[in-house]
Amino acid sequence: MRLASIRIGDLLLLGALAASCFGSFYFLWLRPGIASHVLLFQNGQQVLRWPLRLERTVTLQGPLGQTIVEIRAGRARIAADPSPRQYCVQQGWLQRPGSTALCLPNRTAITLEGDSGHDSLAF
Known part of the structure; x- marks a missing residue:
């Protein structure tokens, strides 16, 4: 059994599909x-x-203490939080719409809103 030879049209179609x-x-x-x-x-x-x-720098008061939110250069972050594991601080700078940082022990959160370029998202 012989394999068909690859033609130039096949390569063009493959390239268009990959692109x-x-x-x-x-x-x-x-x-x-x-x-x-x-x-x-x-x-x-x-x-x-x-x-x-x-x-702007904003201070939010929660049950554990103060959470400091920093807004600068088109992005935002939680700069300091009294939560024990510091997960929300480790999120770093948020800059995409829909990005969120949650400080659950201190009951604070930040989220970014704006044009994500998508009509809907499904998970």
Whole structure:
């Protein structure tokens, strides 16, 4: 049994398919959206909505102590928190829409909102 020889049209079709796969991966997953605001939550209630283009440091009081949120250069982070494991501080700078940092022991959270470039997301 003999394998069919590869023709130039086959290579062009294969190249077009590969380019469309890599292009769709970039546009659907790698292209970052633009976050416009940071939302600050305390005890499940929104306490502040602040534009990311304006710099500010906010202190939230929780049951364990103070959580310090830093907003600078179009991004936001939890700079300090009294929680024992510091998971929310380890999140670092958030800059994509939908990014969230939760400090559950201190009942505080921040999330970024803006245009993600997607109509819907499913998990």
